[in-house]
Amino acid sequence: MTRRTHAVVLGGSVAGMLAAAALARHLDAVTVVERDVLPGGPDHRRGLPQARHAHLLWSGGARVIDKLLPGTMERLYRAGARKISMYQDMVSLTSHGWQHRFPTEHFMIACSRPLLDWTVRDQVGAGGSVTVLGGTEATALLGDAERVRGVRLRGTAEGTVTDLEADLVVDATGRGSPLRRWLAGLGLPEVPEEVVxxxxxxxxxxxxxxxxxxxxxxxxxxxxxxxxxxxxxxxxxxxxxxxxxxxxxxxxxxxxxxxxxxxxxxxxxxxxxxxxxxxxxxxxxxxxxxxTSNRRLRYEGLNRWPDGLAVLGDALVAFNPVYGHGMGAAALSAAALGEEISRDGVGGGAARRAQKSIGAVVDGPWSLAVSQDIFYPGCRVDVADARWIAVLRRQRAFADLVTETAIRDPRVGAAVAGVTSLSAPLNSLEHPDVIAALRRGPTRPPLSxxxxxxxxxxxxxxxxxxx
Ligand SMILES: Cc1cc2nc3c(=O)[nH]c(=O)nc-3n(C[C@H](O)[C@H](O)[C@H](O)COP(=O)(O)OP(=O)(O)OC[C@H]3O[C@@H](n4cnc5c(N)ncnc54)[C@H](O)[C@@H]3O)c2cc1C
The missing domain is CATH 3.30.70 (Alpha-Beta Plaits)
Incomplete structure (x- = not known):
């Protein structure tokens, strides 16, 4: 008889639920461990204080969510979420002037964060193969520097401590993630942290x-x-x-x-x-x-990584929310994790490969956020390789030309919308058609x-x- 495979996902917010959805396709059982007792509807809760603020979901993330959990966007629309066409439904004064309103294939979903979280959560629950342990806090990893074997849990109401074994533990506990501390306890090297x-x-x-x-x-x-x-x-x-x-x-x-x-x-x-x-x-x-700071933990750069462990969402990289990239990056990361596990299963270094894939997925939104924020007065920059910041500064002239043209030119506007919505990689802005359109200059007049x-x-x- 073959052994049943089990993953435990820590954190039941957007990154955790999407990771659970991605893993449930390839493993026999997935358990989500969440500190809050999760509400049975679109309500606020303690562990998600940012839900009080505007949250938009870009189409790159929305499409991935619909792949992992078919029908999610349709449910959101039925509940009143708006599909906002980029840039037809946007009246935007950008850094470089007013954006012309023209359609592209990209969009954003506008709804409250509690509605989005509840819909994703309910969709995950409807699949039947994910168990959610609410009111339960993860307090430590089980295993050693070679292999994580599970997690220690504590019930938040009664304080009962239990150990839950797993072939894969995924940390999605957000900005306050204890993973760095836990890894140090297992004897792994210090994890480099970057802050902008x-x-x-x-x-x-x-x-x-x-x-x-x-x-x-x-x-x-x-x-x-x-x-x-x-x-x-x-x-x-x-x-x-x-x-x-x-x-x-x-x-x-x-x-x-x-x-x-x-x-x-x-x-x-x-x-x-x-x-x-x-x-x-x-x-x-x-x-x-x-x-709100941009903060990235370079787990993928460690020279040792235990089997059976992955990390994504804000626990790995949190962005300045102005760019609206946190949830989309979490969705793309969950999909990358699922793909890696579907190819290689949960053992034999698959977790490390998955972590590297997730690191590559978040590179784009990280560069987008950081390359703009470094220009604000008093921005605190603490990164391992300062040369990279110098490169971003030099690229600013190109970024400014792109923005200035995009607001008045549908071809360049569509390319920028692709990158902004996390639907296309950053280097799609260097496509020959885009470069030709940049050389030609904007096709529409500036708007006063x-x-x-x-x-x-x-x-x-x-x-x-x-x-
Ligand atoms: C003000 C603001 C506005 C934002 N606007 C946008 C936006 O417009 N668009 C966008 O895409 N993103 C936005 N973001 C970012 C977005 O909120 C995050 O990227 C997203 O919530 C990350 O999801 P996550 O699941 O990684 O972490 P979180 O949503 O922070 O969830 C972590 C979960 O883990 C649980 N948890 C924590 N510790 C434990 C533990 N030890 N055991 C068990 N459970 C635990 C928590 O209760 C929580 O449910 C915004 C962020 C802020 C602060």
């Missing part, structure tokens, strides 16, 4: 939407000015709500409180969002967070004001008379 921290602070408030459907409206900082970043995003989500998230980098953080929030929105590079909000009723208080449809303008009009 622009000091960005977030504040969010939810409003009743005065109109539906509505585009995403955003004002982003111009990193070339030498001033702190100042961003405002209005995201239309389910239940007729707008979630409005503002953020400012070190020295330009949003002030606390409701008046501070309104003031920060007014001080954006354009008053559009402020004008829309003047007629919208707030539904929540303002909530903030500073858990936002492109709004009559219906959208009417909302703004209502606001004006209401003021």
């Amino acid at each position: 921290d622009s000091g960005i602070a977030y504040a969010t408030r939810i409003f009743r939407a005065p109109a539906e459907p509505f585009p995403v409206v955003s004002h982003y900082a111009d990193h070339r000015t030498g001033r702190p970043g100042h961003n405002v995003v209005l995201l239309p989500i389910e239940d007729g709500q707008w979630i409005v998230t503002v953020s400012g980098t070190r020295g330009g953080e949003p002030p606390a409180g409701e008046e501070g929030f309104a003031e920060f929105v007014r001080a954006a590079r354009h008053p559009l969002v402020s004008e829309f909000l003047a007629g919208a009723d707030p539904l929540t208080e303002v909530r903030g967070t500073r858990s 004001r936002p492109q709004l449809t009559p219906a959208e303008l009417a909302v703004r009009g209502t606001v004006r008379t209401a003021r």
Whole structure:
């Protein structure tokens, strides 16, 4: 009789659930261990404080989720999530000016994070082969530096300690992951950590939407000015709500409180969002967070790695949330893990190969986030190889040319949308067609004001008379 294969995934948020979905296709049993008692619907919970803030899911991640868990996007749409076409449904003031509105094949999903998490979780549960242990905390790895054999668990209510054996343990416990400490306890070398921290602070408030459907409206900082970043995003989500998230980098953080929030929105590079909000009723208080730095643990670079262990999601790499890449990168990583295990099974160095694949998957979004953040004043940079940062600085001129052209040119715009949505690799921007379009220059004139449809303008009009 062949032995049954079992994986334990630590953390039941987006990375953990997607890893479980990917592994359940190739292993006999998967157990997800989650510290929170998971709600039976789209509700907030303690272990996911960032769910109070705007979360968009780019199409590169959405398509992978639909592959792992078919029908997930359809369920989200039925529950009120919006499919936002890039750039048809976006009114965006970028670092280089207003983005023209034209369609591409790429999109984003706009909904609340609790709805997204609940839908993914429920889809995983519907598969039948994943067991979720809620109210259970992982406290240590079992095994040694050669092979991880399972995990020690503690029930959060009663404190009962148990050991759970597994052929593969996947850490998806988020930014607070204890894995570094656990590995040191097994005698593995120190894991190099890289931090690029622009000091960005977030504040969010939810409003009743005065109109539906509505585009995403955003004002982003111009990193070339030498001033702190100042961003405002209005995201239309389910239940007729707008979630409005503002953020400012070190020295330009949003002030606390409701008046501070309104003031920060007014001080954006354009008053559009402020004008829309003047007629919208707030539904929540303002909530903030500073858990936002780019932080990467280079597990894939260790010269020793135990069999039976993998790590993904924020536990491996967390991005400045302004770029909206955390969940998409987690989805791509889960798919990479599943692929590696489908090829090689769980033993014989498969975990190490999987970790290297996951490391390669997150390289793109890591470069995208870091290459912009290093230009903000007071950005703290702590990376192993400083030459890499110098290379990113030199590439800035090319990145600026690409952005400047993309907002006024459908060919280059489509290429940028592919990279931004995590659907295409960074080097797709060097495709000969894109280079030719860059040489030719933008095909549309610069916009001196936002492109709004009559219906959208009417909302703004209502606001004006209401003021
Ligand atoms: C303000 C903000 C806005 C963001 N906006 C976006 C966005 O627009 N788009 C986007 O893609 N990403 C966004 N992100 C990033 C996104 O939230 C994360 O990338 C994503 O949640 C990572 O998922 P994860 O599963 O790795 O970790 P988490 O979501 O942090 O989940 C970790 C889970 O592990 C559990 N856990 C922790 N320790 C243990 C333990 N010892 N035992 C058992 N369970 C444990 C926790 O309870 C939690 O459920 C944003 C982040 C922030 C902070």
